[in-house]
Amino acid sequence: MKSQPPMWRRVVASLGAAPEDMVTVGDSVKEDCLAPRQAGIGRSIIVDRASPRPVEERDGHMVVNSLELVNELLRNGER
Numbered sequence: 001m002k003s004q005p006p007m008w009r010r011v012v013a014s015l016g017a018a019p020e021d022m023v024t025v026g027d028s029v030k031e032d033c034l035a036p037r038q039a040g041i042g043r044s045i046i047v048d049r050a051s052p053r054p055v056e057e058r059d060g061h062m063v064v065n066s067l068e069l070v071n072e073l074l075r076n077g078e079r
Helices: 005-015 029-038 067-076
Strands: 023-026 043-047 055-058 061-064
Touching: 005 029, 023 029, 029 043, 043 067, 061 067
Parallel strands: 023 043, 043 061
Antiparallel strands: 055 061
16 A cells, blocks of 8 residues: 555555655655655655665655665754
8 A cells, every 4th residue: 555645645644744744764665756746745765775876866766775864864864
């Protein structure tokens, strides 16, 4: 169900926060970036351990090569 935008709309509604203030973190562009984006969540961080760069932006989402970098991005307010 993660790849279905209606599921993400239910998540947004249940959290009671503005979707533009949310960020998804995962390892699948389709399930953790594209579907949430269709539900209004504009920020996604994809963990790609094979990425040659520690942090980079690809097609409107951030890609990191380790989970440790997710905390750093969130603390620094990166988009």
